[in-house]
Amino acid sequence: MLEINNLVKRYGKGAPVLKDLNLSVQGEQLMSIIGSSGAGKSTLLRCINRLVEPTSGTITLNGTEMTTLGTKDLRRARRRVGMVFQSFNLVDRLTVMENVQSGRLGYISTWAAVTRRYPAADIERAFELMERVGIAQYANKRADELSGGERQRVGVVRALMQRPEILLADEPTASLDPKTSEQIMSLLRDLANELNLPVIINIHNVTEAKEFSDRIVGMRYGRIIFDDKPAALDAAEMDEIYAGTPSQDRQDMGAVA
Amino acid sequence: MLEINNLVKRYGKGAPVLKDLNLSVQGEQLMSIIGSSGAGKSTLLRCINRLVEPTSGTITLNGTEMTTLGTKDLRRARRRVGMVFQSFNLVDRLTVMENVQSGRLGYISTWAAVTRRYPAADIERAFELMERVGIAQYANKRADELSGGERQRVGVVRALMQRPEILLADEPTASLDPKTSEQIMSLLRDLANELNLPVIINIHNVTEAKEFSDRIVGMRYGRIIFDDKPAALDAAEMDEIYAGTPSQDRQDMGAVA
Amino acid sequence: MTMPTTWRKPPFIASPVLRWAFYIAVAIYLVGTIGTLPIDWERASEGLTRAGRIFSGAFPPSFARSDLMITGFMESLKIAILATVLGLLLSVPLAFMAARNIAPKPVYFVGRGLFILARSFHPVIVAIIFVKAVGFGPLAGALTLTIYSIGFVAKLLAERIEEIDFGQVEALRSVGAPYLVTMVYAIVPQIMPRLVGLGIYQLDSNLRASAVVGIVGAGGIGSTLANAFGRYDYDFALAITMVIVGAILISEAVSGKIRKNMT
Amino acid sequence: MTQDMTMDWARYTPAQRMKRYGAFFGVALLVTWALGSIDVIWEWVWDAPVQLADLFTRMVPPDPTNLETILWATWETINIATIATMIAVVLSLPVALISAQNTTPNVVCLWIGRFILVSSRSVNTIIWALLFVAIFGPGIIAGIIAIMFRSIGFLGKLLGEAIEEIDHAPVEALQACGASRFRVVLYGIVPQVMPAFFAISILRWDINLRESTVLGLVGAGGIGIILQGAIDTFQWQEVSMVLLTILALVIAGEVIASALRKKLL
Amino acid sequence: AQDCPERGALDVLYCDANGDLVADTPTDPALLNDPNTLVFAYTPVEDPAVYADIWAPFIAHLEAETGKDVQFFAVQSNSAEVEAMRSGRLHIAGFSTGPTPFAVNLAGAVPFAIMGAEDGQFGYRLQVFTQAGSDIQTVADLAGKRVAHTSPTSNSGNQAPRALFPGLGVVPDQDYEVIYSGSHDQSMLGVVAGDYDAAPVASEVVDRMAERGLYDPAEVRMIWESDPFPTTSFTLAHDLDPALAETIKQAFFSFEFEGTALGDEFDGVSKFIPITYQDQWAVIREIQASNGVEYTPQGLAAE
Numbered sequence A, B: 001m002l003e004i005n006n007l008v009k010r011y012g013k014g015a016p017v018l019k020d021l022n023l024s025v026q027g028e029q030l031m032s033i034i035g036s037s038g039a040g041k042s043t044l045l046r047c048i049n050r051l052v053e054p055t056s057g058t059i060t061l062n063g064t065e066m067t068t069l070g071t072k073d074l075r076r077a078r079r080r081v082g083m084v085f086q087s088f089n090l091v092d093r094l095t096v097m098e099n100v101q102s103g104r105l106g107y108i109s110t111w112a113a114v115t116r117r118y119p120a121a122d123i124e125r126a127f128e129l130m131e132r133v134g135i136a137q138y139a140n141k142r143a144d145e146l147s148g149g150e151r152q153r154v155g156v157v158r159a160l161m162q163r164p165e166i167l168l169a170d171e172p173t174a175s176l177d178p179k180t181s182e183q184i185m186s187l188l189r190d191l192a193n194e195l196n197l198p199v200i201i202n203i204h205n206v207t208e209a210k211e212f213s214d215r216i217v218g219m220r221y222g223r224i225i226f227d228d229k230p231a232a233l234d235a236a237e238m239d240e241i242y243a244g245t246p247s248q249d250r251q252d253m254g255a256v257a
Numbered sequence C: 001m002t003m004p005t006t007w008r009k010p011p012f013i014a015s016p017v018l019r020w021a022f023y024i025a026v027a028i029y030l031v032g033t034i035g036t037l038p039i040d041w042e043r044a045s046e047g048l049t050r051a052g053r054i055f056s057g058a059f060p061p062s063f064a065r066s067d068l069m070i071t072g073f074m075e076s077l078k079i080a081i082l083a084t085v086l087g088l089l090l091s092v093p094l095a096f097m098a099a100r101n102i103a104p105k106p107v108y109f110v111g112r113g114l115f116i117l118a119r120s121f122h123p124v125i126v127a128i129i130f131v132k133a134v135g136f137g138p139l140a141g142a143l144t145l146t147i148y149s150i151g152f153v154a155k156l157l158a159e160r161i162e163e164i165d166f167g168q169v170e171a172l173r174s175v176g177a178p179y180l181v182t183m184v185y186a187i188v189p190q191i192m193p194r195l196v197g198l199g200i201y202q203l204d205s206n207l208r209a210s211a212v213v214g215i216v217g218a219g220g221i222g223s224t225l226a227n228a229f230g231r232y233d234y235d236f237a238l239a240i241t242m243v244i245v246g247a248i249l250i251s252e253a254v255s256g257k258i259r260k261n262m263t
Numbered sequence D: 001m002t003q004d005m006t007m008d009w010a011r012y013t014p015a016q017r018m019k020r021y022g023a024f025f026g027v028a029l030l031v032t033w034a035l036g037s038i039d040v041i042w043e044w045v046w047d048a049p050v051q052l053a054d055l056f057t058r059m060v061p062p063d064p065t066n067l068e069t070i071l072w073a074t075w076e077t078i079n080i081a082t083i084a085t086m087i088a089v090v091l092s093l094p095v096a097l098i099s100a101q102n103t104t105p106n107v108v109c110l111w112i113g114r115f116i117l118v119s120s121r122s123v124n125t126i127i128w129a130l131l132f133v134a135i136f137g138p139g140i141i142a143g144i145i146a147i148m149f150r151s152i153g154f155l156g157k158l159l160g161e162a163i164e165e166i167d168h169a170p171v172e173a174l175q176a177c178g179a180s181r182f183r184v185v186l187y188g189i190v191p192q193v194m195p196a197f198f199a200i201s202i203l204r205w206d207i208n209l210r211e212s213t214v215l216g217l218v219g220a221g222g223i224g225i226i227l228q229g230a231i232d233t234f235q236w237q238e239v240s241m242v243l244l245t246i247l248a249l250v251i252a253g254e255v256i257a258s259a260l261r262k263k264l265l
Numbered sequence E: 001a002q003d004c005p006e007r008g009a010l011d012v013l014y015c016d017a018n019g020d021l022v023a024d025t026p027t028d029p030a031l032l033n034d035p036n037t038l039v040f041a042y043t044p045v046e047d048p049a050v051y052a053d054i055w056a057p058f059i060a061h062l063e064a065e066t067g068k069d070v071q072f073f074a075v076q077s078n079s080a081e082v083e084a085m086r087s088g089r090l091h092i093a094g095f096s097t098g099p100t101p102f103a104v105n106l107a108g109a110v111p112f113a114i115m116g117a118e119d120g121q122f123g124y125r126l127q128v129f130t131q132a133g134s135d136i137q138t139v140a141d142l143a144g145k146r147v148a149h150t151s152p153t154s155n156s157g158n159q160a161p162r163a164l165f166p167g168l169g170v171v172p173d174q175d176y177e178v179i180y181s182g183s184h185d186q187s188m189l190g191v192v193a194g195d196y197d198a199a200p201v202a203s204e205v206v207d208r209m210a211e212r213g214l215y216d217p218a219e220v221r222m223i224w225e226s227d228p229f230p231t232t233s234f235t236l237a238h239d240l241d242p243a244l245a246e247t248i249k250q251a252f253f254s255f256e257f258e259g260t261a262l263g264d265e266f267d268g269v270s271k272f273i274p275i276t277y278q279d280q281w282a283v284i285r286e287i288q289a290s291n292g293v294e295y296t297p298q299g300l301a302a303e
């Protein structure tokens, strides 16, 4: 389904953040990417839908080569990739429904977007999904009136509204309390199963990752150094993934974190 | 040392967020407060240095009654209370050193503050502390150029610069990756021991709380329902702490998260 | 379970009666004002050629009097610099006074009141007042424009302060920093880009404030331009306008660069 | 490569400090240069309060005899300012978008946008008025269009800056949904700049009220003309009446603006 | 001011014991003013606008004759100028025709000269224009038409027509509709465009417009012309030291326009001609009186 080959990403003139990375996501339902801060997890996810422009390499999603798409085709391709963000990235001053429907912005007419006359089918689907994740009663609330967990659900529903072929989530639970965070994780897992949708999650909480994932990928400074079932992730592997600093890997100035 | 009696806090006309709360912190080094979102953990901490004005009750720190202080005395009292924030609350556009020195702003003259001519002793201490936590080399970087873990260290050093009699930390590790977050927690524990400084931490990650604390306080919607050694916190207690919603406790509209 | 298939954005005004009353009032107002505007398209098409004739005198622009233009420009620049610097110095404290989130209520009202007052006095009146006070010349001009700047900069700055990240203020409060220092450390860095933007905008606005400066006899490029118009020297007027546009484009670029470096 | 543990610290490196001193010195020099053209006659400054008193005593009490005319002209002016501001707001939106550094499609557009904004503000009101009188004939229309053209620069510039200061994260999220540029603006940017938008529009509205003297240039009435007339004939008490009216309008504008902001913030 | 026997229309600050309608020089020497720097302001209002540098040769002449520094300001507001003189911030001033009586009465200005030709001719005329093909032949024909005046406070553009036209058979506002155009040039352009049927305008303005080709003189026809009005009055503050005042006046009268920028600017003007407010402004006072203009409403109320 998703096939990444020899992916390199370098910001400006710095050392590459992704170093010749290869990854193939076939049938798995939920895959977690772990790795310390600065390992390049976010960069990897953002390369997939080209929020970040890869320096070289190829990314193929269900037969579409993403890295060479023109503006218009890219837009079309992005609709097929749902994305959930750590800080939710909702538009605070819009209602929950508008935020949710903005997942359909790639499909509906400009006029409908301006007047907020969304197609009946979209509204129905939005209510279904919102009901599914338990936020249907907030449809008319402003996004910034919700709690963190609720806001992340809006983020998830927005991504699902795209009817994506793959869902990317960049630390979707990092700003949530453990209970809410567990709820969101199980939600993602359940949705992955129900909708038969591959989900890739960047995550810091290894316990959670192990609990919910079908596959775990460990990154260390631009490279994948672990890729296996959760059960295979033992203390030694963990140490390796979280050991070291970018400096050791990059041979440039030392950073402590 | 810190003695809280019958503390009530009510925002506006709403139901009280803290309900007649009593807490006494004697000699413990590191105490964690856990509880679900909205339990009132932040409110409690912020009442102590009166970033939030308590509605009623008393808070006594080493003999000083905090709730009745006038502006000037309050300022003096606040110097004795260090605070570390979840979102760091650094001044992004200032350098690390300026942020660190802002912990001394209660002591130096306005002129020195504005011209950035800090006393030599303060600079020396700042370098010592920064070296201790491993950020000395960033002294001249702008705060927003640092990684999350580094920024939180700046936050800790800023609080320590006050030479506080107590350190409050409101979810100091919530936006950090597990490794960094562990580093910050051990840092806080070590500092607590080295400086013989009581530290109160609001925290979501119960595993971490148990690992690093000498005492754990569990809050549920404005009340303390658990207060014991970490070892005493078992699954049943946990369930109780994280069970329920504010609605159940407050008898108002149900919230899902 | 069937799901609703329709959804309407909750309207701005909840009560339907009030809402429709509001819509109807607005509609009536618009029809009553815009609808009754006498636009005569025939006159307009004729007018176009006539306008063409009048303004054809502007081409090519004439730089024959460039000496006058340069002295005028320098004079305006001096006044604009003084007015902007003074205006900013006064606006910053005033903006702090008038920001709801940091000023106590009474101070807030005084602050707001001051710049509302600064804006209500028509610049012509302010100019006359200063002419009476200090006589004709650049000083009166700079003072007038200072007042003019305050009403604008202080207001927008106060609104920016109301939108800051308050966490930084709390952090400074929690270390027991005195009031002034809290402002300098926690707020000033946050509002700096806006302050630079407003400052440079005000500089060019003061440079152009011909009407006001002309009244106080401070000449400058504005009155030279007005005179060029009075004498129908449209070619010279165009030349002056081009110089002003050029100068402001430069200031835009500078402002953009500084602001970009700051964020 | 850790910095050696020198215990002295300075906010700036010597080079930075030189740069800062340089900039500071430059500004000081500019201000001194500007001050050079000002010779203050101190006797006049000391005497100023007396002269101001002379004017203010002639201003009180406000003279309400022409109140009806003033109110009528005010009403007309409000209409004109409102229409002109409304149209200008609509027209300035796209210009603001292309002249904000974070939403402009490319550098050419950025400069085109800036050029439009700058021309709108640097072309004199008289010029706009003359042009539109020649086209539409004397009257309100020419006035409205002149005011409108002048407002575009102001609105576009300030709105552009507000756009530059928005939170980029939601915009990114919408891009990730595959929404077109226009819709990203519509859903990601417009809601964020709404409060600024209202504040700026109302600010311009009240500037337009006061600057309705433009209408005199095109032979239409307005509160500005009455004010001008009162000043020209030294009817200072009437002047103060007009000023009070304007003050009331500005306060009303502030109240509306802050209510809208509260609702939207 | 209590001991002032007679002040006519003058403000309470001033006294007119000798009945020449302008403020008397103060009798108390302590009240006399002998400034080191003379301030000279000029409003280009009903005259064509003038670039500041055109006055340079005259200022140089004035400085040479008086031995004092002279600061010149081209000012764009009559009221600012009048108020400045009232406040003692202005010593020599050129006031436009209409505002001169205000300056005299409110600010104690003493007019002494205007610009004129060698033969003593001075001033500008009020001319009434209509479209070339119009059926309007005389001022009386204006009845029932749309006529553009400039603005309520203008002398030639509004007050003079209002005062003079009734004698010619039409009463503005009663017999025809008055539309304020904003300025002389707008009136003229409006007539050319057919927006107005006719308009009274100042001769100087139309001359200059024709010169610049802003309209085609063949498209319009003049139907009436007034006697000349005085142009800008040059005045002194009433409290200047008499010796100084005399020096300044002599400097004005000894200035040769010929060959200077000022001479090029003002066509047909070759010198400053002595005048008095009492004589040359009588016609203006009459016009203003017939329009009910009061010069010192506050001053009168205070007495």
Ligand SMILES: Nc1ncnc2c1ncn2[C@@H]1O[C@H](COP(=O)(O)OP(=O)(O)OP(=O)(O)O)[C@@H](O)[C@H]1O
Residues within 6 Å of the ligand: A011, A012, A017, A035, A036, A037, A038, A039, A040, A041, A042, A043, A044, A246, B177
């Ligand atoms: N826009 C950018 N410009 C320059 N460098 C960047 C940019 N974004 C990220 N980087 C750098 O790329 C490296 C990888 O960053 P990335 O955000 O992908 O890491 P991450 O694994 O997601 O870390 P975290 O857990 O903190 O989110 C870091 O060193 C970071 O500083």
Ligand SMILES: Nc1ncnc2c1ncn2[C@@H]1O[C@H](COP(=O)(O)OP(=O)(O)OP(=O)(O)O)[C@@H](O)[C@H]1O
Residues within 6 Å of the ligand: A177, B011, B012, B017, B035, B036, B037, B038, B039, B040, B041, B042, B043, B044, B246
């Ligand atoms: N400034 C405020 N005004 C009104 N209500 C507030 C305010 N701050 C907090 N609250 C309310 O008080 C309650 C307790 O909030 P508090 O932030 O103390 O909880 P918490 O335990 O720290 O939660 P979290 O884990 O999410 O930080 C919540 O219901 C919250 O909505």
Ligand SMILES: [Mg+2]
Residues within 6 Å of the ligand: A041, A042, A043, A170, A202
């Ligand atoms: Mg990341």
Ligand SMILES: [Mg+2]
Residues within 6 Å of the ligand: B041, B042, B043, B170
């Ligand atoms: Mg909290």
